[in-house]
Amino acid sequence: MKFCSNCGNDVVVAIPSGDHLPRYVCEACGAIHYQNPRLIVGCLAEWQDQILLCRRAIDPRKGFWTLPAGFMENHETMEQAAIRETAEEALAEVETLEPLALVSVPHISQVHFMFRARLQNGRHGAGAESLETRLMHERDIPWAEIAFPSVRYALERFCEDRRKGTSGFHISTWEQTAVR
Amino acid sequence: MKFCSNCGNDVVVAIPSGDHLPRYVCEACGAIHYQNPRLIVGCLAEWQDQILLCRRAIDPRKGFWTLPAGFMENHETMEQAAIRETAEEALAEVETLEPLALVSVPHISQVHFMFRARLQNGRHGAGAESLETRLMHERDIPWAEIAFPSVRYALERFCEDRRKGTSGFHISTWEQTAVR
Numbered sequence: 001m002k003f004c005s006n007c008g009n010d011v012v013v014a015i016p017s018g019d020h021l022p023r024y025v026c027e028a029c030g031a032i033h034y035q036n037p038r039l040i041v042g043c044l045a046e047w048q049d050q051i052l053l054c055r056r057a058i059d060p061r062k063g064f065w066t067l068p069a070g071f072m073e074n075h076e077t078m079e080q081a082a083i084r085e086t087a088e089e090a091l092a093e094v095e096t097l098e099p100l101a102l103v104s105v106p107h108i109s110q111v112h113f114m115f116r117a118r119l120q121n122g123r124h125g126a127g128a129e130s131l132e133t134r135l136m137h138e139r140d141i142p143w144a145e146i147a148f149p150s151v152r153y154a155l156e157r158f159c160e161d162r163r164k165g166t167s168g169f170h171i172s173t174w175e176q177t178a179v180r
Numbered sequence: 181m182k183f184c185s186n187c188g189n190d191v192v193v194a195i196p197s198g199d200h201l202p203r204y205v206c207e208a209c210g211a212i213h214y215q216n217p218r219l220i221v222g223c224l225a226e227w228q229d230q231i232l233l234c235r236r237a238i239d240p241r242k243g244f245w246t247l248p249a250g251f252m253e254n255h256e257t258m259e260q261a262a263i264r265e266t267a268e269e270a271l272a273e274v275e276t277l278e279p280l281a282l283v284s285v286p287h288i289s290q291v292h293f294m295f296r297a298r299l300q301n302g303r304h305g306a307g308a309e310s311l312e313t314r315l316m317h318e319r320d321i322p323w324a325e326i327a328f329p330s331v332r333y334a335l336e337r338f339c340e341d342r343r344k345g346t347s348g349f350h351i352s353t354w355e356q357t358a359v360r
Contacts, residue, residue, distance in 0.1 A: 001185040
């Protein structure tokens with residue numbers, strides 16, 4: 001950030017009075033431009049004991065497998081964001097959303113949140129950001145080709161829960177040093 | 181947003197190619213300025229069957245009771261944000277954080293997330309944004325003077341769970357029409 005989005009003058013980095021962190025501040029109009037973590041929301045959608053996975057058509061991690069998920073938009077609920085992303089990336093409709101996993105990703109200031117959900121019918125397909133989509137049994141999950149640690153975390157917790165007959169909500173942090 | 185924070189030229193509102201929503205776009209440098217929901221993270225801290233509440237010293241809802249919570253900062257984990265906010269607003273140290281409640285607040289593009297936590301010792305006090313802090317038994321909670329529906333939701337779920345001997349994670353939406 002170099003310029004004030006309110007008045008167009010230069011911004012400086014300074015700790016505003018009463019604050020404790022440096023912010024982008026406009027000395028001309030007084031605006032303080034806060035920057036905060038973004039939410040990535042998605043679904044682990046199940047259909048007849050299979051899990052819906054998408055192979056990424058875009059960077060980062062193009063060609064690797066992921067769950068349908070993306071940036072939550074303003075004026076959405078978490079569930080609406082997950083349903084929309086699943087429709088966009090996997091051309092699939094989901095229902096009965098329940099919280100599955102939350103992963104803090106502090107090194108890129110994101111929070112990743114996955115719901116478990118049921119595919120409404122068997123239908124799915126590759127949206128613009130996917131090379132292909134596939135329903136997979138647990139034994140077929142390509143663990144070495146999962147795009148992100150947060151996706152692997154959600155998949156692992158889901159499979160563990162299913163084996164135990166439980167359905168918990170799980171929370172973790174993706175440490176920057178995590179081995180992919 | 182009126183000016184591009186990257187180059188200082190005027191921004192326009194337009195749907196970028198490949199996108200589906202209007203964004204602030206700079207036609208001079210090509211920057212797209214996405215705006216996304218913000219996370220408010222806090223704690224329901226317990227000490228000897230009492231809950232730590234803060235009376236707000238600032239608007240909105242000045243004078244009403246809340247749980248210590250605030251905007252998550254970049255490069256934090258969810259737990260770090262909750263611990264920091266509890267230290268700032270209630271001068272209290274918490275431990276053993278577990279997810280309690282998530283409330284989508286689409287009309288102001290926020291997500292409110294509360295942990296249950298244990299106060300490390302009985303100590304607490306009013307931080308800069310609190311008029312006072314108090315440990316309260318459930319029977320003493322001033323339900324008519326709770327600042328926000330998301331705080332009431334977390335308090336209600338916590339008390340219900342405690343009566344049942346459970347500790348679930350609960351998710352809801354604060355509808356704009358909700359009666360305060």
